[in-house]
Amino acid sequence: MTKRRLSERQIERIRTIQERRRQRLESRPDIVLTELDAEAEPEEGRVVVRHGANLAVEDNGGHLFHCLSRQNIGHPVCGDRVVWQRIADEQGVVTAILPRTTVLSRPDFNGYAKPLAANLTRLVVLIAPEPEPSGYLVDQYLVAAETIGVEAVLVGNKMDLLDGAARTAFQNRFAHYPTIGYRTLWISLREPDTLATLIAGLAGEVSVLVGQSGVGKSSLVKALLPDRDIQIGLLSKATGLGRHTTSAATCYRLTGEGLLIDSPGVRSFRLGTIDRAGLQQGFREFRPYTGQCRFADCRHDQEPDCAIRQAVAEGLIAPERLANFQHLLGA
Incomplete structure (x- = not known):
């Protein structure tokens, strides 16, 4: 049956209703502010999860509060340190976002940077024998880590799928990463002892796992968070966010x-707009040769007297890294 087309008047009426609803939603925090206890002291906390206008904020004592965010303070994201005030038991209003030390973003549909998480200190890049690893994607993650100033760790998961020579060959494909200073670990969830070094390395850090679909990210999260269901339950009880705690970026406590x-x-992560100089800085092994090419705007492709290509020829830079740089430069 053919769908009935709406008239312009009907379309305009729907738009008006939707705008009115949006304005009511946005005004909720400011309406709630009128209920603030005059004696309530501002407190600092961390955003654990956000879904729409609803935030779960953890105070410095580890207690969770359901908060709304005041208008015109920006858009808080998971990991943000914020200033908030209580309005009732286990409820509050976020009144300010504290300066971020780092922020991981990806471009939205319009090409603008959309923050995913704030105040990270570590980016854990997962690869696995299956699906076939993408060195190009790995280098995008590493450039992002260099750009925002966090430590990146490369973790090869599902290593139980490989034996003997096959495992050695797989590890050798990524041997250039530890050579240039990236810590590289090889693990298997079927071999729990292999997780010890990774777990120790995450202690005291604010980490996020990234990697292409199928590398075992969800299974690794469950292994690292044996009490994840309990933490989700506490979030749901404290905030009423329910199932949304698993569909939005969420900050969990590790041992x-x-x-x-x-x-x-991060499942569909990609780099945003980045200029040639910024991209080059994202390849840490290029830095000793910066400014040594004959041409200041050298793309390290066919130009004569290119210091980067000379370093590749001398075995000082992996050729696949230069290839990925050129790919990203032309993307």
Whole structure:
């Protein structure tokens, strides 16, 4: 049956209703502010999860509060440190976002940077024998880590799928990463002892796991967070967010006082707009040769007297890294 087309008047009426609803939603925090206890002191906290206008904020004592965000303070994201005030038991209003030390973003549909998580200290890049690893994607993650100033760790998961020579060959494909200073670990969830070094490295850090679909990210999160269901239950009880705690970026507590941000947004991660100089800085082994090419705007492709290509020829830079740089430069 053919769908009935709406008239312009009907379309305009629907738009008006939707705008009115949006304005009511946005005004909720400011309406709630009128209920603030005059004696309530501002407190600092961390955003654990956000879904729409609803935030779960953890105070410095580890207690969770359901908060709304005041208008015109920006858009808080998972991991943000914020200033908030209580309005009732286990409820509050976020009144300010504290300066971020780092922020992981990806471009939205319009090409603008959309923050995914804030105040990270570590980016854990997962690869696996299956699906076939993408060195190009790995280098995008590493450039992002260099750009925002966080430590990146490369983790090869599902290593139980490989034996003997096959495992050695797989590891050798990525041997250039530890050579240039990236810590590289090889693990298997079927071999729990292999997780010890990774778990120790996450202690005291604010980490996020990234990697292409199928590398075992969800299974690793469950292994690192044996009490994840309990933490989700506490979030749901405190905030009423329910199932949304698993569909939005969420900050979980690890043993050893570390934090792990599980973000669905990193499943389709890609770099945003970045100029040639910024991209080049994202390849850390290029830095000793910066400014040594004959041409200041050298793209390290066919130009004569290119210091980067000379370093590749001398075995000082992996050729696949230069190829990925050129690919990203032309993307």
